[in-house]
Amino acid sequence: MISSAKKEVQITVAQCVAMGMKHVVVSPGSRNAPMIIALNQHPEIETIVIPDERSAAFYALGMAQQLNAPVGILCTSGSAALNYYPAIAEAFYQLVPLIVFTADRPKSWVNQGDGQTIDQDQVFKNHIRYSITIPESTAENFEWVLSRELSTAFHHANGNVKGPVHINLPFSEPLYQQAEATVTETDFKIIEVLEPNNSLSNSQKQKLEKIWSQSNKKMIICGQLNPDIALLTELKALAADPSVAILVENTSNLVDFGFIHCIDRTLNSIQKEEIEAFSPDLLITIGGAVVSKRIKTFLRNANINHHWKIGFDFLFMDTYQSMTQSIPVKPSEFIHEITHFKRESDSTFGARWKQKDFLIQEKAQDFFQQNKAYGDLTVFHTVLDYIPETSHLHMANSSVVRYCQLFDPIRSIQYWCNRGTSGIDGSTSTAAGAALIKSETWHTLITGDVSFFYDSNALWNKVLPPNLRIFMINNAGGGIFKIIPGPNTTNELDDFFVFKHDFSAEHICKGFKVDYFKAENIESIESQMEEFYTFEEDGRAKLMEIFTPSELNHEQLDAFFKEIRL
């Protein structure tokens, strides 16, 4: 096998492969040539090329989410690395194992007036799990240090708490020299951390059991989660207990008849005098970000006696200002424990929530049967109906993910959204990266016009996969700003908040060889669906731009919330 002539590169690549990294997204450059050569020639590494580093890092994020395994990104030195930062922050909060390789000039040349040389040490400091600059290969104990540091980095990327790590690689010239790879598994030394299985002691369990059995109003909220069948099974069992309300969002990928799926829709119907009856005294939270702002406000104002946060990450993230116990154990195992707790309460707290949810579900169905007006809401209703079964749905941030929360989730579909930082900067790239990896199923992205244009470089590459479909809902600006209260009271509404415009995605699609579909009413959306979801092995992604009347969207949403109120 040919590789870079640099020994440290051969070791780095061989050890990363041995530690489970099989995919690297590469952005072209020169300083990173040694790694490019070594990665591309390695038979166990799949490389894909994305020229814009901002997009490249989001591709890798999407890939790592699907693989549930570390994915590398590699760029040249200088500001290239800084373009990785938005996706790194997203991976940090969303706990995605991104291995960030940045080529660097030799450290002695930093701030000495050489081109593409910045201070890369610790440059992602606020949002990275671990950072190393590989010492130059002349340093004392070089190979031991390199292997040990790579072991450390992978532990921080892919241990119990996952996330991005930064491996900075200073390279001296020559950069392009190649040689037969001589590294074998004995040339590096992987230090494994045997992460123990966390389980609570009996006295800890007894303490929790006492609280559980004495609480009448028990609520479990699940935020963003990868699909987890064990957890789903446990929660379904628990849902049989009428004192327990289980609230999930579509990004939790937990669907069951016994859960409350559309939190905002249900909260919308809770009257002032009912607040106390619907507020939990024991709150249990699982998973990452929760989209609903309403539930956050609702719970921050509630009198919660106990809040248990389950999971390994961000132990002190006290989203509802009520945390009493942070419990770093596996969620499915913890819920399993709970199902064996004594049930003393005869409360119907959960049943009360569920009942309200049922009634509103019916009301919502009625609403869509009676309201055929064309707007964002009815477009979502239509589009969601056509998402293929057992496929993946990627939701862009801002209005899209919020609209999607208003509809009951589809059981066979996996839901994804960048809720770590909730940025609009990489939705398309993340969806495309996911589609690349899970090429056997459809991936659908629903995005808005602002998110789409922001990340249009997601299309600027040669790997855009044929199983990706993009619905771009063009309401001529950031629709969210017409929905949230506040912006419309200012003179700045159209220019500074909405960014009202009349650009279309049509030309960008043409430029990047993406089949373009256009729709301006429900009929044209529906009539094109069959062709839109036709698969072409050698094709690229397809995009349907759906123009909606920006003036009416707000009214339609208001009417919906008004009519489904009980």
Add this chain to the structure above:
Amino acid sequence: MISSAKKEVQITVAQCVAMGMKHVVVSPGSRNAPMIIALNQHPEIETIVIPDERSAAFYALGMAQQLNAPVGILCTSGSAALNYYPAIAEAFYQLVPLIVFTADRPKSWVNQGDGQTIDQDQVFKNHIRYSITIPESTAENFEWVLSRELSTAFHHANGNVKGPVHINLPFSEPLYQQAEATVTETDFKIIEVLEPNNSLSNSQKQKLEKIWSQSNKKMIICGQLNPDIALLTELKALAADPSVAILVENTSNLVDFGFIHCIDRTLNSIQKEEIEAFSPDLLITIGGAVVSKRIKTFLRNANINHHWKIGFDFLFMDTYQSMTQSIPVKPSEFIHEITHFKRESDSTFGARWKQKDFLIQEKAQDFFQQNKAYGDLTVFHTVLDYIPETSHLHMANSSVVRYCQLFDPIRSIQYWCNRGTSGIDGSTSTAAGAALIKSETWHTLITGDVSFFYDSNALWNKVLPPNLRIFMINNAGGGIFKIIPGPNTTNELDDFFVFKHDFSAEHICKGFKVDYFKAENIESIESQMEEFYTFEEDGRAKLMEIFTPSELNHEQLDAFFKEIRL
């Protein structure tokens, strides 16, 4: 005057205006609403809206360069801020006063699971001159702290050493409340730093004079500089001394018959046995980055006895590994001192350089008269001929800025290039920002296909100015990688280094309402020039895409360097 109801916002904006900030590039958002309202309503502030923060920051960079004054950028909280980082690093190394305003959630909510909340404190630490998080308005001595900190930030942005500063603004809800502005100049307190005029003592001067008069081979190299007539005048006077060689690049904006302008072209002709005769014993450097890699290598290998670095910034930036004195005084004043130093040497070191330069200049002219083959080099020769007089030329990084260095600079033209980090990420946005501010002259950007696509969001806005012209030389990939030695010895050449592609800018231009011109030979370039440079008051930028044969460019450049060798 209406403003945000938040007192700290009123003070911040009023004080920044009083300290000289009149322009702010705003990216839409919600958390930044208080600043948006206050800035937009302020009669002395001009706001422009650019939705992609990465592009927005480069627009501001271009504006600040032209204004030679602080320019603000403002974004919402979360990953939006991280998209500013590439331009911030560029401003840091290029010494551009960028005032970076990032809205933030209240500090108590960082890492607590709220949307669009990251750890913004010190997030640009490696490449920022000063960072503050404005304390919340309930803090002790709030107004005193705020005013003092803003004074400090502006000193670091716009003092003797200029650069980017970060002002992080945590805002609690409500965000959109407005009120009549009540802040007057007595509500804040500006602390001025009276920066003393740095001048050398007599004994320091005597020491330098002694070295100067004893040095036979004196070389002055000017890197990137804003146009500086005082410095030009002094250098012209000094150029009359035949012992002094003055080397400049077009980015130094210093043009004179007495200077060597095309460093690489001249170095190319220095034979091995001449190296000693052409190497300086005293080197004086002025200004920022130098593009020529050849001169760096040449000087790092030379026996330099003394190297004086003139200027306030990066006092220990020892680019040629020979620095003996760092002299933080104004370059024009220092050169003025030198012109009064005793001239003891009868060396003709400078004349020797100049003579070689003359001869090569003629050879180069002959080359272009004899070689009419179509390729990147002849395209540059043609295009540069058509740049309007007294206008601005913006050069993208990578091959473009290097090609442009091969041609004698045009006296009436100002040359710009992002040589701080030499990134490809913001060339178009920077040029557009410059054109926005200096709307009375033409601004021309020459860029390559990779740089252009990378920063295509420079066109995604409503302010793209009508006095901007873009030549996009499309050689189907990163042409630089076919020119530098190394990549062509690998299997990765086309995919990983060049990023060979067949995308065109035509559709992107259409999508963003930019008039598109296409050329595939010298005749079609020339025949369209008149129409291309037709000004339309209400128009937007125009772009000419020039397709060149990627296979031949390398050969043409080789032939050029071979034929102009003496």
